[in-house]
Amino acid sequence: MAKPKKKTKPKTKVAPKAKAKSAAKRKAVAKVVASKPRSKVTVASADSGLRDGIANLARIMADARRDLAALQANDMRLRDLPGATDELSAVVAATESATNAILDAVESIEKTAGTMPADAGDAVRVDVTRIYEACNFQDITGQRITKVVNVLKDVDRTVAGLMEAFGIALDPAQASAIVSAPRKAKGGEADLLNGPQMPDAAHDQAAIDALFDKS
Amino acid sequence: MAVDLKMNVLIVDDYKTMLRIVKNLLNQIGFSNVDEAADGSEALAKVQQKDYGLIISDWNMQPMTGLQLLQAVRADAKLKHIPFIMVTAESKTENVIAAKQAGVNNYIVKPFNAAVLKGKIATVLGDF
Numbered sequence: 001m002a003k004p005k006k007k008t009k010p011k012t013k014v015a016p017k018a019k020a021k022s023a024a025k026r027k028a029v030a031k032v033v034a035s036k037p038r039s040k041v042t043v044a045s046a047d048s049g050l051r052d053g054i055a056n057l058a059r060i061m062a063d064a065r066r067d068l069a070a071l072q073a074n075d076m077r078l079r080d081l082p083g084a085t086d087e088l089s090a091v092v093a094a095t096e097s098a099t100n101a102i103l104d105a106v107e108s109i110e111k112t113a114g115t116m117p118a119d120a121g122d123a124v125r126v127d128v129t130r131i132y133e134a135c136n137f138q139d140i141t142g143q144r145i146t147k148v149v150n151v152l153k154d155v156d157r158t159v160a161g162l163m164e165a166f167g168i169a170l171d172p173a174q175a176s177a178i179v180s181a182p183r184k185a186k187g188g189e190a191d192l193l194n195g196p197q198m199p200d201a202a203h204d205q206a207a208i209d210a211l212f213d214k215s
Numbered sequence: 216m217a218v219d220l221k222m223n224v225l226i227v228d229d230y231k232t233m234l235r236i237v238k239n240l241l242n243q244i245g246f247s248n249v250d251e252a253a254d255g256s257e258a259l260a261k262v263q264q265k266d267y268g269l270i271i272s273d274w275n276m277q278p279m280t281g282l283q284l285l286q287a288v289r290a291d292a293k294l295k296h297i298p299f300i301m302v303t304a305e306s307k308t309e310n311v312i313a314a315k316q317a318g319v320n321n322y323i324v325k326p327f328n329a330a331v332l333k334g335k336i337a338t339v340l341g342d343f
Binding site: 106129132133136137138139140142143 | 228231232236243
């Protein structure tokens with residue numbers, strides 16, 4: 001089979017003056033290159049720079065691993081972050097419930113306003129409208145809190161990835177032990193101050209009364 | 216031409232409290248036939264079954280957003296004439312531009328008050 005003809009680059013015409021100029025330039029560059037000694041020192045210093053760089057990187061990774069372990073990242077991932085997102089979700093639920101209670105009351109007031117003398121009824125309706133407007137907050141705060149919950153979930157995923165990479169992730173049994181372990185005592189009254197409990201973990205008033213009467 | 220207060224109005228929001236608030240404000244304005252939907256897909260099913268004179272929709276909802284609802288409404292020959300007001304917390308320039316390009320008639324940013332709601336409805340439908 002005949003070989004395809006090799007395409008040759010079309011020659012561009014160069015003015016004789018420019019041709020001479022570029023030949024002189026090439027000659028000068030060749031002279032400079034030839035005068036430079038090919039030093040082994042340059043290669044050796046590049047090698048040592050690379051070694052130093054890798055050693056630094058290894059140190060940084062070891063420090064990060066140690067810092068991550070010191071952070072008690074497992075506690076944070078398994079207990080603190082889910083706890084924080086649950087607390088925020090509880091805030092959304094509580095504000096929604098409160099807003100609904102406010103709206104129940106206001107709708108009832110608005111109905112009553114219809115039975116009142118015109119002037120008084122109108123005045124009540126103006127205030128009712130202001131309460132409706134103010135109740136907008138629940139939607140806005142709900143959306144803001146949802147954004148924060150999503151950020152916390154991203155942090156959780158990132159920490160999980162880092163732990164996996166550094167080999168400090170736990171097996172399910174270890175994870176479950178962390179979740180059920182009592183929190184580290186801070187000492188004194190601080191251990192009694194935990195803020196509002198999650199609804200399913202909180203005592204209702206009847207349970208509190210029973211405890212109070214028993215103790 | 217005065218607004219027909221008997222027209223069917225559809226409000227769409229994934230927050231039940233917002234649905235209640237907007238419905239009550241619309242009732243105060245004088246609209247008596249107000250339906251509700253919790254997201255774009257539920258709203259689309261409703262507008263395909265009943266004649267609506269106005270849609271007031273939130274944007275950020277799942278599974279179908281307010282923008283997707285708007286696009287679906289504008290793409291349907293039978294529905295594309297329905298006036299559409301977006302009521303949303305999304306207030307960036309690009310949001311407003313995207314909604315306008317999709318054919319929204321007006322845009323209300325949350326939190327809003329009753330006067331703004333009434334004013335925007337008047338801009339879209341005419342004086343009360």
